[in-house]
Amino acid sequence: MNIIKKNFAIWTIVAMNLVLTSCAGLKNSQQALQFDKSYCNKQAVSPYTKDDVPKPFHELKPDTVLTNRFSNQSLNIANAIGLIDVLTKYIHLQIDYSSNPTLEKKVDLLEYSQHINQKLSIASLEISALASELDCEEERANQFAYYLKEREGKTEKGLIIGSIIVGAAGAVATEITSNNSSNGNITTGLTIGVSLTEATLGVLMLINKRKIEFYHNENALTDIWNNSDVSNYFPSSIWYYLTYENPNNNEKSLAKLLVDKWMLFGQISSEKENSNNKTVEVYFGKGGQYRADDLQNRADMLDQTEAFVTLMKQDLKILASDIEKLYFK
Numbered sequence: 001m002n003i004i005k006k007n008f009a010i011w012t013i014v015a016m017n018l019v020l021t022s023c024a025g026l027k028n029s030q031q032a033l034q035f036d037k038s039y040c041n042k043q044a045v046s047p048y049t050k051d052d053v054p055k056p057f058h059e060l061k062p063d064t065v066l067t068n069r070f071s072n073q074s075l076n077i078a079n080a081i082g083l084i085d086v087l088t089k090y091i092h093l094q095i096d097y098s099s100n101p102t103l104e105k106k107v108d109l110l111e112y113s114q115h116i117n118q119k120l121s122i123a124s125l126e127i128s129a130l131a132s133e134l135d136c137e138e139e140r141a142n143q144f145a146y147y148l149k150e151r152e153g154k155t156e157k158g159l160i161i162g163s164i165i166v167g168a169a170g171a172v173a174t175e176i177t178s179n180n181s182s183n184g185n186i187t188t189g190l191t192i193g194v195s196l197t198e199a200t201l202g203v204l205m206l207i208n209k210r211k212i213e214f215y216h217n218e219n220a221l222t223d224i225w226n227n228s229d230v231s232n233y234f235p236s237s238i239w240y241y242l243t244y245e246n247p248n249n250n251e252k253s254l255a256k257l258l259v260d261k262w263m264l265f266g267q268i269s270s271e272k273e274n275s276n277n278k279t280v281e282v283y284f285g286k287g288g289q290y291r292a293d294d295l296q297n298r299a300d301m302l303d304q305t306e307a308f309v310t311l312m313k314q315d316l317k318i319l320a321s322d323i324e325k326l327y328f329k
């Protein structure tokens with residue numbers, strides 16, 4: 001038994017030395033990365049209240065001059081960017097000008113059209129800025145995921161090489177000792193030691209999942225998950241667009257659809273009410289310890305959020321086309 005223990009200790013030391021050697025770089029590199037800060041959040045969203053978010057379109061009673069010229073889709077996006085009142089005044093002035101044209105009215109029409117175009121441009125830039133920010137956060141998460149995967153790959157390679165060396169050395173040693181019948185105990189000890197060492201290396205390959213400190217103080221996913229009345233991340237116009245629900249159509253908001261997809265496809269736990277879910281706390285909080293797969297999942301969720309935000313540009317384009325028709329009447 002002493003021989004078995006002695007040989008087991010030798011092979012265990014060899015295995016652990018291989019593991020520690022392959023992981024040494026990870027610890028040093030993580031110390032350099034754990035203080036990493038995100039430089040993606042360049043636009044500071046001014047704090048706003050629920051009253052600052054546009055009133056739901058289905059609760060409004062728009063003037064018939066609007067409903068006769070615009071679809072509900074266009075009017076809803078116009079409401080999101082604060083154009084309902086301006087468009088109403090513009091059309092009334094346009095009607096008045098057609099029956100009684102004056103220079104003053106012409107100037108007013110030009111001022112209104114400039115104001116409308118400015119609103120459209122700002123809304124488009126706001127969407128683009130937010131989309132680029134989300135894309136930046138996505139790339140940041142992917143970078144860290146790649147970093148961890150690379151480290152795991154190096155560790156796994158070291159373990160495979162170690163397993164090969166242990167197996168080969170054990171086979172040679174067993175063959176040498178087995179030629180002498182008096183070395184039966186030694187041969188048995190070597191065989192057991194090699195088997196245990198190879199099993200240890202195999203287990204280490206299976207559990208080779210590294211973690212890293214990854215933080216995101218400005219977290220777009222938090223507001224989507226909580227579906228709050230106001231957002232600390234999204235501007236009020238975009239937040240209105242993402243959370244708008246028309247009870248007459250019995251359709252969920254884009255934000256709720258996004259969360260439903262995350263849970264449906266297993267990106268996040270379906271037990272949303274479980275506040276003890278540490279994964280949820282990491283994803284939708286300030287951050288914490290992430291594995292490579294978790295970081296890739298976070299990147300995917302950010303990409304999906306970005307896609308839903310950029311959908312707003314489609315509605316904005318439809319509105320711009322409808323407004324352009326007014327200019328040429």
